[in-house]
Structures are given as structure tokens and as C-alpha cells.
Amino acid sequence: MTASKKIVLLGHFGVGKTSLIRRFVENTFSEDYQVTIGVHISKKTIEIPEQESISLIIWDLEGQDDLKKTRSSYLLGTNGFIYVFDSSRPLTFENLNSELKFLKENYPNVPVKVVGNKMDLVNKTYLAQYSSVFKPLVDFFVSAKTGSRIETLFSKLAKELI
Amino acid sequence: MNQDEKLSIIKDILLTDEREFVSSIENKIKILENTVNKRDNLSAKVNPIIDEKLKTFIKEIPDTLGPTITEALKEEIKNSKDAVVEALFPILGQMVKRYVQHEMKLLSEKINNQVNNTFSFKRFFRKTKSKASGINESDLILQEQTNTKIEQAIIIEKGSGLVLAEFSKNKMADEDMVAGMLTAIKSFVEDAFKKESQNLQYIEYDLYHIHLQNFSSFYIAIVVSGAYNIIYKDKLEDKILKFASNQKVISTLKNKALLTKKLEDFFKNDGI
Numbered sequence: 001m002t003a004s005k006k007i008v009l010l011g012h013f014g015v016g017k018t019s020l021i022r023r024f025v026e027n028t029f030s031e032d033y034q035v036t037i038g039v040h041i042s043k044k045t046i047e048i049p050e051q052e053s054i055s056l057i058i059w060d061l062e063g064q065d066d067l068k069k070t071r072s073s074y075l076l077g078t079n080g081f082i083y084v085f086d087s088s089r090p091l092t093f094e095n096l097n098s099e100l101k102f103l104k105e106n107y108p109n110v111p112v113k114v115v116g117n118k119m120d121l122v123n124k125t126y127l128a129q130y131s132s133v134f135k136p137l138v139d140f141f142v143s144a145k146t147g148s149r150i151e152t153l154f155s156k157l158a159k160e161l162i
Numbered sequence: 163m164n165q166d167e168k169l170s171i172i173k174d175i176l177l178t179d180e181r182e183f184v185s186s187i188e189n190k191i192k193i194l195e196n197t198v199n200k201r202d203n204l205s206a207k208v209n210p211i212i213d214e215k216l217k218t219f220i221k222e223i224p225d226t227l228g229p230t231i232t233e234a235l236k237e238e239i240k241n242s243k244d245a246v247v248e249a250l251f252p253i254l255g256q257m258v259k260r261y262v263q264h265e266m267k268l269l270s271e272k273i274n275n276q277v278n279n280t281f282s283f284k285r286f287f288r289k290t291k292s293k294a295s296g297i298n299e300s301d302l303i304l305q306e307q308t309n310t311k312i313e314q315a316i317i318i319e320k321g322s323g324l325v326l327a328e329f330s331k332n333k334m335a336d337e338d339m340v341a342g343m344l345t346a347i348k349s350f351v352e353d354a355f356k357k358e359s360q361n362l363q364y365i366e367y368d369l370y371h372i373h374l375q376n377f378s379s380f381y382i383a384i385v386v387s388g389a390y391n392i393i394y395k396d397k398l399e400d401k402i403l404k405f406a407s408n409q410k411v412i413s414t415l416k417n418k419a420l421l422t423k424k425l426e427d428f429f430k431n432d433g434i
Binding site: 004005006038039041042043055057059071073074076077078079 | 319320321322323324325336338339342343346349350352353
């Protein structure tokens with residue numbers, strides 16, 4: 001029987017959480033920005049090599065500039081977090097340290113993947129400029145627009161959850 | 163006789179016909195002016211022509227303008243579906259409402275006739291039940307005649323919203339998504355009212371009623387179609403509580419296959 005795991009995506013408004021999920025679940029992308037209100041739930045079952053399949057129940061929460069403002073009941077029973085920021089907007093990752101600290105303190109046993117989205121909008125020089133922030137904290141740089149590294153992100157997290 | 167007088171006589175002789183012609187033209191112009199400048203006279207002349215032209219134009223509209231108008235309307239409807247729905251909704255809503263009211267009236271009359279004209283043990287039993295419960299006898303008959311069905315039953319983990327077991331007669335919707343959304347809605351409502359001891363117990367969606375029964379670490383969602391009233395709710399609550407205690411749900415929460423089997427065995431019949 002396929003196991004189900006709850007994945008919650010967190011991050012500021014407009015960082016591309018919904019686009020990232022849509023790329024992963026439906027393999028589609030749209031430039032039109034529609035703000036998420038409350039929560040939207042998606043599901044995708046993935047096969048883990050030499051393991052069973054796993055159903056990821058993905059909770060796409062509305063953006064918040066501070067994790068403390070997120071409705072805590074939405075985070076109950078989470079098996080894995082994906083913290084998303086917009087690589088091209090420093091405002092969305094300037095408090096990364098404190099946001100991750102909040103997650104580690106309140107959900108100590110839940111794995112967290114830190115993801116910089118919109119990689120298609122930045123270049124190497126820009127990344128180097130923020131390397132002191134990115135290097136120790138960021139797990140993946142992805143692009144919902146091109147689909148780059150999104151499958152890898154979810155399958156790596158899924159493997160950690162089994 | 164001087165030169166001018168002679169010339170005048172010659173003119174009279176030579177131009178008599180022309181003068182008469184000029185005079186007749188002057189008269190005709192006066193008549194025309196009278197016709198054009200006076201509204202009544204002009205109307206009398208022009209109206210029959212316009213009427214005739216209009217009749218022809220109206221007759222020819224389907225052939226001449228019809229295809230253009232149809233095409234324009236089609237395009238307009240295609241481009242603004244929401245606006246069309248907005249415009250039609252109140253009209254259709256009223257029509258449906260009137261139809262339903264009419265049908266309900268007929269049904270009510272039928273039931274009243276049935277109540278008044280029949281005598282049986284069943285009726286006696288129903289009357290006693292009506293008096294005891296305070297529910298109108300017609301409502302009881304309605305309940306007897308309405309086909310209430312359990313469409314889906316889901317056991318959902320509190321907090322995470324993950325499905326612990328599920329049974330459905332017809333695959334209505336993905337149980338994981340339904341469970342997730344129900345949990346999110348429950349969390350939102352319960353947070354909003356900020357009363358931990360209170361739980362969301364019921365959601366109505368389209369033709370379905372979703373009954374939510376809360377336990378300590380999980381809750382059970384039963385999707386019902388048909389009439390869902392206070393009597394049915396009470397019976398369903400009893401049935402769920404019986405399921406939870408008799409089937410030892412708490413001890414089998416980790417065993418999805420076994421719990422699913424128990425859920426199916428218990429809820430596959432509609433009778434409660």
C-alpha cells in the first residue's frame with residue numbers, strides 16, 4: 001500500500017510556491033500571478049527506486065513575510081517542509097536564518113529543504129554576491145519556469161521521508 | 163408712342179407663352195414649398211414610402227443582417243461567458259425556484275392526502291413517533307420516501323489531514339485531496355472561533371452533506387447524498403460511534419488495510 005506524506009511549502013508572497021507545485025504535479029507553467037488564499041492541496045505519487053511508491057500530499061500555503069504569522073494548525077503533522085524564496089529578490093531571503101531557526105525549534109524532527117526559485121532570472125555573478133547567505137543554507141536552486149531540478153528536489157525529500 | 167411703349171407691346175406679343183409657363187412654374191413651386199415646409203403635408207407624402215421601405219427592410223433582416231448579428235452574438239458570448247452567466251443566473255434561478263416550489267406544493271398535497279386517507283399500523287406508528295419526537299408527520303413520510311445514501315467514508319488523521327482509511331461506492335474525488343481540504347477548512351474554522359473544545363461538524367457541498375465526527379486523534383468524514391436531517395444525523399452519529407468502539411478503531415489506526423476493510427464492511431449498506 002502506498003504511504004502518504006504531508007509536504008508543506010512555505011515562503012514569502014510571490015516567490016513561486018504555487019508555480020513550483022504546478023510544475024511538479026502537472027508539468028505546466030504560467031506567467032500569470034494568482035495569489036494563493038488560505039491553502040491549496042495537490043497530490044502526486046512518485047516511485048522511489050527499490051522502494052515502494054509514495055504519495056506526496058502537498059499543502060501550498062498562502063505567502064507570509066514572517067513564518068510566525070502562518071496558521072499553526074496548517075503545519076500540524078507535517079512530514080517535510082520546503083521553504084521557498086525568490087533568488088532574484090533579496091527581500092524574500094534576508095530573514096532566512098531566523099525563519100529556519102523558527103522551523104527547527106518548533107518542528108525539530110521534520111526535514112526542511114531550502115529552495116531558491118526563479119533561477120532563470122539570475123546569473124553567476126549575482127549568486128556569488130549572495131554566496132555567504134546561500135552556501136550554508138540553500139539546498140536547491142530551481143526554476144518553475146524551466147522545470148530545472150524540481151523533480152530532483154521532491155524525490156530527494158521523498159527518499160528522506162521513507 | 164415712344165420707344166419703350168413700343169417695345170413693351172412687342173414683348174407682350176412675343177412672350178405671352180413664356181409668361182404663362184413662368185406663371186405655372188411659380189404655382190408649382192408654391193405647391194412644392196407648401197408640401198416640404200408643412201409637416202402634415204410632407205408626412206402624408208413621405209410616410210407611405212417609409213412604411214413600405216421599413217416593411218421590406220424588416221422582411222429582409224433575417225437574410226441581410228441575421229448572419230452578422232448571430233456571429234457578433236456568438237463572439238460576445240464566447241468572450242464574456244461570466245457576464246452572460248451573471249445575466250442569466252437570476253432569471254434561471256427564479257424559474258428553477260418557481261418550479262421547485264410548485265413541485266414541493268404538489269408533493270406536500272400528495273403526502274397530506276396519503277396521511278388523511280390511509281389507516282394502517284405503519285401510520286399509527288408514524289403518528290406516535292411524530293408526537294414523541296415533535297417532528298411533523300409529513301417530514302417523517304418525506305424521510306421514508308427519500309433515498310439517503312452513504313457515498314464515501316474517510317478516516318482522517320487530525321492535524322496532518324492524512325487518510326488513515328477510506329471507502330467509497332463510486333470514486334467521487336481523490337480521498338487524499340478531500341481529506342486535506344476538509345482538514346484545512348476544519349482548522350481554519352476552529353482557529354477562527356478560537357474555541358478548542360468546539361469542532362466543525364458538518365459541511366454541505368452541492369448535493370452532498372459531509373458529516374464530520376471528531377475523536378481524539380482522528381475524525382471520520384461521511385459523505386451523504388439525499389435527505390440529511392436531524393433524525394438521520396442522530397442515527398449516523400450513533401452508527402459512527404458504534405463503529406469506533408466495536409471495531410476498535412484506535413488500536414488499528416496504523417493498519418490501513420485492516421481499517422479500510424472494517425470501514426467497508428460497516429458502511430457498505432446504506433441502512434443506518
